[in-house]
Amino acid sequence: xxxxADNAATTKMSKKAVSAMMPYFEELYGNPSSxxxxxxxxxxxxxxxxxTIAGIIGASAREIIFTSGGTExxxxxxMSAAANGKRQGKYHIISDAIEHHAVLHTLKKLEKEGxxxxxxxxxxxxxINVSALEKAIRDDTCxxxxxxxxxxxxTVQPIKKISEICRRRGVVFHTDAVQAVGHVPIDVNxxxxxxxxxxxxxxxxxxxxxxxxxxxxxRISSFIEGGEQERGRRAGTENVAGIVSMGAALKExxxxxxxxxxxxxxxxxxxxxxxxxxxxxxxxxxxxxxxPGNVNFCFEGIEGESLLLLLDDKGISASSGSACAxxxxxxxxxxxxxxxxxxxxxxxxxxxxxxxxxQKEIAYIIKSVKEAVEYLRGFSPVWNxxxxxxxxxxx
Numbered sequence: 332x333x334x335x336a337d338n339a340a341t342t343k344m345s346k347k348a349v350s351a352m353m354p355y356f357e358e359l360y361g362n363p364s365s366x367x368x369x370x371x372x373x374x375x376x377x378x379x380x381x382x383t384i385a386g387i388i389g390a391s392a393r394e395i396i397f398t399s400g401g402t403e404x405x406x407x408x409x410m411s412a413a414a415n416g417k418r419q420g421k422y423h424i425i426s427d428a429i430e431h432h433a434v435l436h437t438l439k440k441l442e443k444e445g446x447x448x449x450x451x452x453x454x455x456x457x458x459i460n461v462s463a464l465e466k467a468i469r470d471d472t473c474x475x476x477x478x479x480x481x482x483x484x485x486t487v488q489p490i491k492k493i494s495e496i497c498r499r500r501g502v503v504f505h506t507d508a509v510q511a512v513g514h515v516p517i518d519v520n521x522x523x524x525x526x527x528x529x530x531x532x533x534x535x536x537x538x539x540x541x542x543x544x545x546x547x548x549x550r551i552s553s554f555i556e557g558g559e560q561e562r563g564r565r566a567g568t569e570n571v572a573g574i575v576s577m578g579a580a581l582k583e584x585x586x587x588x589x590x591x592x593x594x595x596x597x598x599x600x601x602x603x604x605x606x607x608x609x610x611x612x613x614x615x616x617x618x619x620x621x622x623p624g625n626v627n628f629c630f631e632g633i634e635g636e637s638l639l640l641l642l643d644d645k646g647i648s649a650s651s652g653s654a655c656a657x658x659x660x661x662x663x664x665x666x667x668x669x670x671x672x673x674x675x676x677x678x679x680x681x682x683x684x685x686x687x688x689x690q691k692e693i694a695y696i697i698k699s700v701k702e703a704v705e706y707l708r709g710f711s712p713v714w715n716x717x718x719x720x721x722x723x724x725x726x
Contacts, residue, residue: 332645332646332692332695333646333647333648334646334647334648334688334692334695334696335648335685336647336648336649336682336683336684336685336688336696337648337649337650337681337682337683338533338624338683338684338685339482339483339485339510339533339625339650339681339683340650340683341532341533341538342532342533342534342535342685343535343685344532344535344536344537344576344580345535345536345579345580345583345584347579347580347583348535348536348537348576348577348579348580348583349576350579351575351576351578351579352537352572352573352575352576352579353572355373355376355571355572355575356572359372359373359376359571360373360571361373362568363377363560363568363569363571364558364560364568373569373571376571376574376575377397377569377571377574377575378392379578380574380575380577380578380579381395381397381574381578383578383581383582384542384577384578384581387517387581387582387585388512388517388518388519388527388544389517389518389519389520389521390519390520390544391547393547393562394519394544394545394546394547395542395543395544396542396543396544396545396551396561396564396565397540397541397542397561397565397569397570397574398540398541398542398543398565399539399540399541399570400530400531400532400538400539400540400541401431401433401507401509401528401529401530401533401541402433402530403541403543403554404507404509404528404529404530404541404542404543405431405433405434405437405476405505405507405528406433406437406554407543407551407552407554407565408476408505408526408528408543408545408551409424409434409437409438409441409474409476409505410437410441410552410554411550411551411552411554412424412473412474412476412503412505412526413441413444413446413473413474414552415473415503415550415552416446416471416473416474417473419473420471421470421471421472421473422445422446422447422471422473423446423447423448423449423469423471423472423473424438424441424446424447424448424449424472424473424474424475424476425448425449425451425464425467425468425472425474425475425476425502426438426448426449426450426451426475426476426477427450427451427452427453427459427464427477428450428451428452428453428664428668429453429457429478429481429483429484429486429664429665429668429669430476430477430478430507431478431482431507431509433507434476434478434507435664438476449467451463451464451467452668453486453668453669454669455669455670456486456616456617456618456620456669457481457484457486457615457616457617457665457669458486458488458489458617458620459477459488459489459493461489461492461493461496464477464493464496465496468496468497468500468502472500472502473502473503474502474503474504474505475493475497475502475503475504475505476504476505476506476507477490477493477504477506478506478507478508478509478510479506479507479508479510479511479517479527480508480510480511480514480515480621480622480625481510481616481665482509482510483615483627483663483665483666483681484615484616484621484625484627484665484666484669484681485510485616485621485622485624485625485626485627485683486616486617486620486621487511487515487617487620487621487622488506490506490522490524491521491522491523494522494523494524494525495523497525498523503525503526503549504523504524504525504526505524505525505526505527505528506522506524506526506527506528507528508527508528508529509528509529509530509533509541510533510622510625511622512527512529512530512533512534512581513529513533513534513535513580513581513584513585513588514533514534514584514588514592514622514623514624515588515592515622515623516588516589516592519544519546524544524546525545525546525549526543526544526545526546526549526551527543527544528541528542528543528544529541529542529543529544531573531576531577531580531581534580534581534584535580535583535584536573536576536577536579536580536581537570537572537573537576537577538573539570539573540570540573540574540576540577541577542577545564551564553565553566555567584686587686591623591686592623595623595624595684595686595688596623598684598688598690598693599621599623599624599625599626599684601690601693602626602682602684602693602696602697603618603626605693605694605696605697605701606626606628606697606700606701608701609628609630609700609701609704611630611631611632611717611724611725611726612628612629612630612631612704612726613628613629613675613726614626614627614628615627615628615629615665615666615669615671615679616669622683623684624683624684624685624688625681625682625683625684626681626682626683626684627679627680627681627682628679628680629666629671629675629676629678629679629680629726630678630679630680630704631674631675631678631713631714631717631724631725631726632678632707632708632711632713632714632717633678633704633707633708633711633714634677634678634707635651635677635678635679635680636651637707638651638678638680638700638703638704638707639651639680641703641706641707642699642700642703645699645703647695647696647699649680649681649682650680650681650683651663651679651680651681662676662677662679663676663679666679672725674713674725675725675726680700682696
């Protein structure tokens with residue numbers, strides 16, 4: 332049995348998304364900036380996708396900027412807010428410790444340029460301390476950036492509540508919604524956010540394509556220079572095929588979201604219950620306030636990398652955290668931020684379910700993880716020390 336359970340890293344392109352993009356490789360390959368009909372047809376396709384995406388998230392088409400993905404969208408949003416702040420003499424930014432590196436590394440860069448960043452703590456369940464965030468806002472705060480849902484532990488933040496605080500204090504609010512768009516209903520007006528980032532390959536669109544929502548009235552800086560594409564907000568010839576695929580993919584998942592969310596949530600809960608039966612294990616993130624398909628566990632006494640290899644042998648594709656940090660030997664910054672110690676954080680497993688997951692596959696994952704954990708603990712000196720009483724169990 333082969334089961335792909337790493338949808339937080341990337342998703343399989345849907346057939347509709349593939350079909351929608353193919354003509355723009357073969358017949359309708361004109362440059363959208365050209366005046367002749369082949370170029371104008373490509374431009375029309377871009378604008379149709381923009382209208383589709385805007386309608387799904389409750390925005391206007393003029394508020395959508397197409398980018399190369401979530402990382403670029405995050406960078407453009409944060410750097411633009413910082414530039415606006417600098418013009419007003421405001422050099423303070425608020426975020427939190429469990430953001431994606433696309434946000435954290437951009438903030439580190441800004442710190443070197445004279446900005447001060449306050450990293451608000453999160454509770455043990457991965458939910459941000461909203462009171463601490465509100466207290467951290469100052470007269471010179473130019474931006475609050477908090478992700479909608481965490482890419483590792485799946486926790487969903489109280490975005491609407493945060494946006495209300497920011498609006499009341501006159502501070503621009505950006506959310507990295509890369510893991511949320513296409514998996515939970517999104518309405519930017521209801522949320523009240525000023526900027527929102529998304530990436531197509533997280534919801535069955537093409538890699539290398541994303542968008543940034545920018546509320547009308549929020550000043551945005553061009554992150555890439557060299558042309559007047561995207562109304563001067565993002566230079567470079569548009570990725571027509573990718574943009575079209577993104578519109579088709581989001582339209583497809585949005586049409587089924589009301590049906591898929593409760594179904595995937597139920598299967599997620601069954602998986603959590605099954606893995607919770609493993610002694611000295613712990614669920615990471617809030618049990619309820621999490622993405623429908625996200626399950627993240629720590630297992631004491633094992634290494635996450637070894638567990639992934641054993642699961643791969645059993646036909647299960649999973650991960651131990653963010654795909655962007657998969658080459659790092661350090662434990663997850665997210666797990667450390669919620670209080671997991673280094674030894675336990677190293678033994679983490681992230682399973683992210685797709686819309687096509689079945690009851691049979693969930694049962695197979697539970698059985699396979701139980702077998703793999705038992706096998707690895709059989710020759711783990713850390714586990715043996717705990718069992719013998721030389722060391723104390725942490726979980």
